[in-house]
Amino acid sequence: MMNRKPALLALADGSVFKGVSIGVDGQTVGEVVFNTAMTGYQEIMTDPSYRRQIVTLTYPHIGNVGSNDEDAESSEVHISGLVLREVPRPHSNWRSTLDFSGYLQKHRVVAIADIDTRRLTRLLREKGAQNGCIVAGDAVDEAAALAAAREFPGLKGMDLAKVVSVREPYSYTTGSWELESNRETQLKDESFHVVAYDFGVKRNILRMLVDRGCRITVVPAQTPAADVLALKPDGVFLANGPGDPEPCTYAIEAAREFLARKLPLFGICLGHQILGLAAGAKTLKMSTGHHGANHPVQDMDSGRVLITSQNHGFAVDEATLPANVVATHRSLFDGSNQGIRLTDAPAFSFQGHPEASPGPHDVDYLFDRFVQSMAPNA
Ligand SMILES: NC(=O)CC[C@H](N)C(=O)O
DSSP, X not given: OOOOOEEEEEETTSOEEEEEEOSOXXXXXEEEXXXXXXXXXXXXXXXXXXXXXXXXXXXXXXXXXXXXXXXXXXXXXXXXXXXXXXXXOXXXXXXXXXXXXXXXXXXXXXXXXXXXXXXXXXHHHHHOOEEEEEEESSOOOXXXXXXXXXXXXXXXXXXXXXXXXXXXOEEEOEEEEETTTTEEEEOOSOOEEEEEEESSOOHHHHHHHHHTTEEEEEEETTOOHHHHHHXXXXXXXXXXXXXXXXXXXXXHHHHHHHHHTTOOEEEEXXXXXXXXXXXXXXXXXXXXXXXXXXXXXXXXTTOOEEEEEEEEEEEEOGGGOOTTEEEEEEETTTOOEEEEEEXXXXXXXXXXXXXXXXXXXXXXXXXXXXXXXXXXXX
């Protein structure tokens, strides 16, 4: 076996985990969270909503299927660092073009393995997400790592949507991957024009809209509502994204404008929180947040329980919903809000990830609902 360099993970509460480096040498800081998904490590690492977060994967065998170019949810790896139980082993998969260690090197990820991720996860669950630091390489300095972990200011109050967002608008017409032909599909039978605010959008959201006949114009996070209205969209989509929704005042103001004009509006994750804030509710920082691919959520209208993909650390505070906002979904793990709908505008949103990638598809009916809400404008 290859000789690994040392690495350590230091948390702001003073805990230190010693392991081995499986990525590049270096030091990285961020909020340490855990994700319980058993599949989809590439999708998780490339989800822009993980910016400034160090992700612990609780599933112990990561890297078994290597990596490929198709499973990325954006053009780069966004996580600040990666924490694993097992050192990745040789991989095997027909779609793989690069082994996992090569993937970590290529994307310059600082990563630690061979630590007790169960102990770490229990700590994060009991104390809440911790700011932390990974150092990897020949000179691992524990005191410096602890100091760096404590210096990280935390995600509360941090506006990261405008940091990860695209700089110029672009058009998106690529649909879902077709396994039989091993090719991506293209938009056919265009029925709607959707403007999607990119706060850190995951590709599969755009693909699922394209599959339903939407031509998409993706716009930067700080695009004023007037510029969007000038594009004459049938509906506006508010994407997922990293950081705290509260400082994203530019997006909250734009959403308010669309609400006032009764334009069909659909939000996912950060987009859900922004819709909530625009409607007059408040958001809060959760203790550990939700990160996984098997979280039960109840649809309050139908009573159905949905197994969902999740990645968020903030939430809409249901107690603050104004009279014209109805809670449509709730987490069965902790009762927190998972969806809202306005009674006086064609606007709704979901806290989890109906686009999955990775995760189950139980909530994809919300994409159909958005398309239906645009139908009168077609
Ligand atoms: N996936 C997301 O859009 C996450 C939203 C927000 N950054 C949160 O952590 O709650």
